[in-house]
Structures are given as structure tokens and as C-alpha cells.
Amino acid sequence: MVTSLLVVVVMLAIIFDFINGFHDAANSIATIVSTKVLTPFQAVLWAAAFNFLAFFLIKDHKVANTIAKTVHENFITMHVILAGLVAAITWNLITWWFGIPSSSSHTLIGGFAGAGMTNALFLGANAWNAVDTHSIFTIAAYIFLAPFIGLFIAYVITIIILHIFKNSRPASAERWFKSAQLVSSGALSFAHGGNDAQKVMGIIYVALIASKVIPPDAKMPEWIPLACYSAIALGTMSGGWKIVKTMGSKITKVTPLEGVSAETAGAITLFVTERLGIPVSTTHTITGSIIGVGLTKRVSAVRWGVTINLLWAWVITIPISALVAALVFTIIHFTQ
Template sequence: MVTTLLVAVVALALIFDYTNGFHDAANSIATIVSTKVLTPFQAVLLAAVFNFAAYFFIKDHKVANTVAKIVVEQYITLHVILAGLIAAITWNLATWWFGIPSSSSHTLIGGFAGAGITNALYLGAPALSAVNAHYILTIVAYIVLAPFIGLIMAYIITILILHICKRARPAVAERWFKRLQLVSAAMLSFAHGTNDAQKVMGILYVALIASKVINSGAPMPEWVPLACYSAISLGTMSGGWKIVKTMGSKITKITPLEGVAAETAGALTLFMTERLAIPVSTTHTITGSIIGVGLTKRVSAVRWGVTINLVWAWIITIPISALIAGLVFVLIHVIG
């Protein structure tokens, strides 16, 4: 029974990773598509290749370790993980369908935490005893900090570029920035892979511990990162065109120069947070970067109505995912 359930959990985790890929493909390719530097197919191919390239360079999996510690080990069961994954996939697909660039990362974290809390209540323990407050508070803090850091970095990078290139001929500058955008989009796709694939690695790692396949503290089996990077890359190949439209054109109009600035800022923010072992949202980060680029022109260049709707999606993602996971966990026990 445990083996069958574990197989189901692994399959659902990789399905979530796949949905993360096509849901978050927009993060790394929206600007390069909207500036017409690449066609949509060329863009997703570039993003998928660099999503997977992270597998060969990132070996310490700090973000995965953080995700694995969100729920206290004694409350982690395969049913908790199963409920969290079902909730995360459900919310991911719903937001993708409506073209809302919510965070796949926070969906997964909210689902995992919500199922853990429900399990604690089911066992008669205090709800919050199921989660490690330090990790949850850090993640919640970076809902605000990650886009703000991206915004500030994009603003500074854009101003620096404009200053350096103030004497350049516009046609020559645009040609060079179209080439540079290939580099910045590749950087952002690589950073997306390093941060987002690791979240599912953390879930699979605790699933293997919960099912007694490995002991707590044991090294992560090599097939876990290989499977996660493969799934997210395949998902990216599937694209996410509704979200591409929102990210690439509805927040602010993007030029190749601004695309380079936004993608570079987003990538640097993700590299920094990965080193700090903080599972941040790629969606939030690049959105903040795009806003930062828009602010260099004027405040009204940013379509604040669209931005406010995005912020509301960010705010409700964790609690709604947690609620869905709790309901699924109860349903599993009722059926079981």
C-alpha cells in the first residue's frame, strides 16, 4: 500500500513540476517574446534548455532543504504530501486557465503547510505546531521582498544602461540589446530552474523519508533532481501563453533594452535567494523587475490596475492552497 501511494505521490510531484514549467515559462520568456527578439517556440526552447542546464551546476540543493523543513517531520505522512500536491496542482491549473501569474512556489508551500496543519488538528495537536515558523515567516517576508528587490535592481540597471548608452545611435543600440536579451533570458531561465525545481525535490525527499525508503538526513537520491529538472523543462516546452501576454505586455510596454534590464535583475535576485536557501517566487521577482523598468520612464507607465490584481493573486495563493489541501486531506481520510 505504501509503495503504491509513494508511486502516486512521486507521479503527482512530477506532474506539479511539469505544470510549474508551463505556468512559469512566462516568467523567463514573456519579455523576449513581447519584444519580438524570438518567436514563442524559439523562446520556450531556450527557456527549457537553460531550465535543465541547472541540473549540471547546482548540487547543494539548499532551497530543497528549506522546503523539506516547512512541515515538522512528525506530522509529515504520504497523505499530507498527497493532499498538498493535489491542492497545488489544482490552484496552478486554475490560475493558468485564467491567465493569472500567481506563484507556483507559494502554491506548493501553501498546500504542503495546509495539509500538515490539518494533520496536526486531526491528531489533536495545536495547528501551528505542525509548521516551522522560521521558514514560513521567511517565505512570507519574501513575498514582499523578492519583487521589491527585483524592482530596485531593475530600476538601477536600467538607469545605468541608459547612462552608458546615452551617446549610442538608437538603431545600433537596439540591435545590440536584442542580442543581449538572448543572454539575459537564458540567465533568468537558468535561475528559474535552480530555484523552482528544487521545491519539488524537497517534497520528494520528505516523501521518501515518510515512506521509510531513506532515513532522515540521508543524501538525496540522484534520480530526484534529474527527474525534477526534466519535468520542469518539459513543462516549459509546453509554454503558458495566457500568462506570457499578461507579463509581456499588460504591466508595461517593454523594449529590448528594458527586457535585458528586467531579466538581468530577476536572474540576479533569484541567484542571491538560492544561495540564501530561500524559496522565492520567480513570478513575483520578474513582475517586480518589470515594474522597476517601467518606473524609469514615469510612474504612469506602469499599468497599476493590472499590478494590483496580480498582488491580490499573490496574497491569496498561500491561504487558498492551504485551505484546498486541508479539505483534500479530510476527504482522503473520509474515503480511506
């Protein structure tokens, strides 16, 4: 039986995916807008189309499965899921307001884990028993690994491209790279949709199991991926201009060549981690990639003050989201 609480949770999950879309739109379009290959309006339409394309081509939802198993089944209730979503939406809106490209993935994971651990405490259990610590620590490790992988790949790709085109006329080379950016940004948008939409799929799937609408071993209903990919695509179309400014110009000045390198590196990293079922942050990955192309010029080409501020935001996202979720769950617990 479908309860009103389940309807609220599913709606909040889809709203989170929409917010994820406009919060993370910058990941896909920042470089293509800053290099003036596309106008902002054209860029968000382009990114949204490739975000949604992932629905038709990605059917093995390993990332969704990882998210669903972050909190152990015994400690998952509808109120745990509700508190996690409220916390994730809150932190996403705060970081969007201040133009901070934080991770939507990590705020969702932190919120879900924080609510689950608080539930364990109220049940008289050890808080850590509520979560799959292996998954949590793997995800936390990729806060640092994902940007470094993106940085390394972007650096190598840029060096290779510079070597191949070293004798080319600058004007003709730039025209080629502007065309190539359409492909690389499309690939990054596709990878973003395939990676990030799955995170909310896992949450909705768990909610259906917790409310006993479907059995624990049931296949994920097809409407869940459709709803999540649609929401993230629509969110992307609404843009996220404060974060676009940070990603596209504040970290380092990006040329079309460097845009191709950064986007290609980000897409490669996301494709690989999605296949491995690791819910990494698109934001962290593309930020590292942009830093990587900046380093090919000189170390001082990267604005390290901005980068360090972003790093702090990344580090505190999971614990703050967990604390907000714990507070929300506690309020729900005592007002039932």
C-alpha cells in the first residue's frame, strides 16, 4: 500500500535530483560557456539532452546499488530516508547560493548515513553498526582520489594534444578544438547523468522496500530511472550560473583546447568509476581536471586560494550533511 509518507519521500528524492541537475550543470557546461563555444542557453540544452540520453544506454545500475546498501536494512525506515533527503537538499541549496561547487553525491550519502546512525543510537545500537563502513570509507577516499585522477588524466591529455598540434596554425587549431568541445562536453554530460541520477534511484528503491511496496529482492521498477533521468535533465536545463562562474573562470583561465582536455578527463574518470559502482563526485572530478590543464601552463596559473576553499567545502560536506540529517531525524523522532 502506498502511504502519504512514501509519496512525500519520492517527491523529495525527485526534487533533489532536479536540484542536483541545476547545481551540477556547471560541471558539464562551465568550460564550454567560458570558451564561448555555446551560449549559456545552448549549453544547458546540450547538457540536458546528454544527461537524459544515459537513461536509454545505462541499464546496469551499480552506483544505485552501492547507495542503497550504504545503510544496513535493519536501520532503514521511511523517516531515516526523509531526514537524509531533507539534509541533502538543504546543503545543496546552501552551497548553490554561495556558488560553491560541492558534491551532490556526498551530501546525499552523508545525509542518508547520518540519519541511519542516529536511528541506531535511538534503538540502543552502535551508530557505526548502521552503515556499511567499507562503502563509506571508499566513497570518502574518492573525495581526494577523483580530483587527482581527473587532474592526472587532463594533464596527460593536454600534453599529448599540445605535442600533436605544435605545428598547427593557432586559428585553425582553435576552430577544431571548439568543435571537439561539443563532443567532450556531451560525453561529460552523459557520464554525469549516468553517475548522478543513479544515486537517487538507490534512495527511491530503498524507500519502496522500507514501505513494503516491493520485496527486498525485487527488480527496480522502470519508472524510477525514467523519473530520475528526467529530473536531472530538467534541473540541468535550469542552469546554475553562480557555480558556472567559479568552475569556468575562477580556478584557471580555460581555452577550447583545455576545455576538451578537462571534459574528456572528467568523462573518462566518471565512466570508469560508474562501471566499478563507485559513486564519485562529478564536481570533484571536473574541478581536478580543470586544475590539471592549468598546471600544464604553470603552477601559478591555478588560483590556489579558490581551490583550497573548494577543498574545505568537499571535506565538510559529508559530516555536515550527516549532522543536519541527525538533527532532522531527532526532531521527527520526538514529534511522532
